[in-house]
Amino acid sequence: MTALPATPAPATSLPAAYLPGPVNPPARLLMGPGPIDADPRVLRALSTPLIGQYDPVMTGYMNDTMALYRQVWATTNEATFLVDGTSRAGIEAALVSLVRPGQRVLVPVFGRFGHLLTEIAHRAQAEVHTVEAPWGQVVTPAAVEEAVVRVRPHLLAVVQGDTSTTMCQPLEDLGEICARHGVLFYTDATASLGGNPFEADAWGLDAATAGLQKCLAGPSGSAPITLSPRAVEVVRARSRVEAGIREEGDADADDPIRSNYFDLGMILDYWGPRRLNHHTEATSMLYAARECARILLEEGRQAVIDRHALHGRAMLAGVRGLGLQVFGDVAHKMHNVVAVEIPAGLDGDAGRAAMLADFGIEIGTSFGPLHGRVWRIGTMGYNARQDTVLLTLAALEQVLRRGGVRVPPGGGVDAAYAVYDEVRAP
């Protein structure tokens, strides 16, 4: 028992009266590492009137959402749904539901979001082991397998696309390694899903989570998740129906998942045929998530990946055309974001501020060792387009020039055009 601080004196003041106007943000083009501009169709879906959580129409929308995200994830997993929170909520739900305290988790770390997985796994009281690659590189399958053999983890947890470094960890060989050694295989695809190849079933994934605010062109606040039948079995072994709605014969594990909100078994009971009350579904965010998947599938999963590849290539060529150095192993870069070294002598934050204040374009900084060293420029979701790429390069040229950096006039835009012309050539 920790002693409590002394009881405070009774309040004697009232909160300050303050009534600001409605939200009315300035025009922004969000070309950072995410969130990016939501597709206007998603914004319209968000403003759709609410219906009750057990309305048959709502049940239909929930079932639609499951069916749509099975296609997005490329999986036949029945357990494909949303966690009501940001992408990080999806990660925590997966880890806390799949891992018991004391179980070993192996995390390949090659950027800030690998550290996040270790952090969340630590909080879940897992025994956490890492296999590290320098920021700007990815981890080899051989290094992962070596660590799997050494650590014998219950779960391999790996970030697919780590926006802090822009690296995209190849996953296609890891499922087989996990299968060979009886390890559960989870990935955080928040930054990558939609813009880069992803094959939940073909790659042998047991669990994957994401968010809407990157290549899916929606707002942060809903976390798509998919669980293999094997992962569902693991979750179900700790099932519990909560007091207050429990009926005779209902499961009541003596070592339940150490979170109610993130208990994927309970969330499954809410999304599944039993429709047992858990949280009250975040209806507006479900509308948004459903529309994000609809937009992606209308264009076509491969077409969306190809579009991200094209505009990512154009942006990469463009920043090089401006004479900027690109950070990291470009062969393993995500399609949807590039990290460029801030030119010597230029204040990176001042450059970003000029982009935002004068041109209305947001680009990103980075974390930890890369803060102040690179800018991160995204081309994702709704903003993976030619006009956004050319505008960003045109504005960046001016900001660099006015900051005293020698830039080839038009060098960024010309290089991007060259990429587009190549694609359009007969």
Place this chain on the structure above:
Amino acid sequence: MTALPATPAPATSLPAAYLPGPVNPPARLLMGPGPIDADPRVLRALSTPLIGQYDPVMTGYMNDTMALYRQVWATTNEATFLVDGTSRAGIEAALVSLVRPGQRVLVPVFGRFGHLLTEIAHRAQAEVHTVEAPWGQVVTPAAVEEAVVRVRPHLLAVVQGDTSTTMCQPLEDLGEICARHGVLFYTDATASLGGNPFEADAWGLDAATAGLQKCLAGPSGSAPITLSPRAVEVVRARSRVEAGIREEGDADADDPIRSNYFDLGMILDYWGPRRLNHHTEATSMLYAARECARILLEEGRQAVIDRHALHGRAMLAGVRGLGLQVFGDVAHKMHNVVAVEIPAGLDGDAGRAAMLADFGIEIGTSFGPLHGRVWRIGTMGYNARQDTVLLTLAALEQVLRRGGVRVPPGGGVDAAYAVYDEVRAP
């Protein structure tokens, strides 16, 4: 270590192709226990274009949101912000951040949502004690104090308004009891905030959480929270800055809060002056939460409570005017919801289905011992209005009549009119 289920065979099939149309829900009037129809202003706020999470304009919106909710909660607590998830996420964030494993939590239980608090506290590995009242009643301050003295809890956690029974637990005497015995005082005000008196500071609360989908007239998916300076001290004692963004000298408690997503210290660092990255704020839901508070404060906090009281009284008179029995201790009913006994011989679910399918009006069922025994009818948020009350009573009369129940023709509407006429009389 639990053995894993056998490795599944590689996937051989693709998910079914399915592309439904956009969300296009039928017209509904949501008169259940919540969620209810969002105010159209909130729906419009939801469709506002996104901006970056570190955009100075976004920082302003976050600060606005804090200032607005201080007024909603009637508190000067600096630590007043949003948890990105449904109301249940707010509860779990409060409990997991304020209570260490093994600490004692006392929960007055008088309905399903008291059970929920015990459930969440159990998951946080607290030692949970309860003081119970029969469903339909509230707990007396004397019973709470007796239990506080006996249990010596670290935290008293109590639901203010439990929609399962419609009861509103008086809180005004509990703060003093907690202060006397050195106990932290937390309440879940999800169902009650806005529609019933609430005074965070005057009542000596250390923590309170809510959701938007009841009297605040917004969608589920964002959880307003306020923490007293004393609660912040308790949270800060377990502070940790996460790996990947930690700098020299940053806190790194050896017994950190057992959730990353719900670590209120980290969420405070994100909302506070340091603006340390944690989750990516759910921008659209923040827009909604901000607009909910603006709407409430424009009308005036007391005026909104009075409006809920008036229309709640009219609905209560109306259902009685239809000859229906009201469940529970009406003197302690929340303003915004009433539970009516389903008349003998009528199938309650069929009655609700007729209300929804034929009249477009949703009313609620209940949980556990009350399922099939009562309907719950809400008058809250945007739907605490005369037209919604009269329409619901008019439709309910027809459904009862066609279900073979003897009802006084116009008995519900007349009784409600009588309440309104009384208010309007000179």
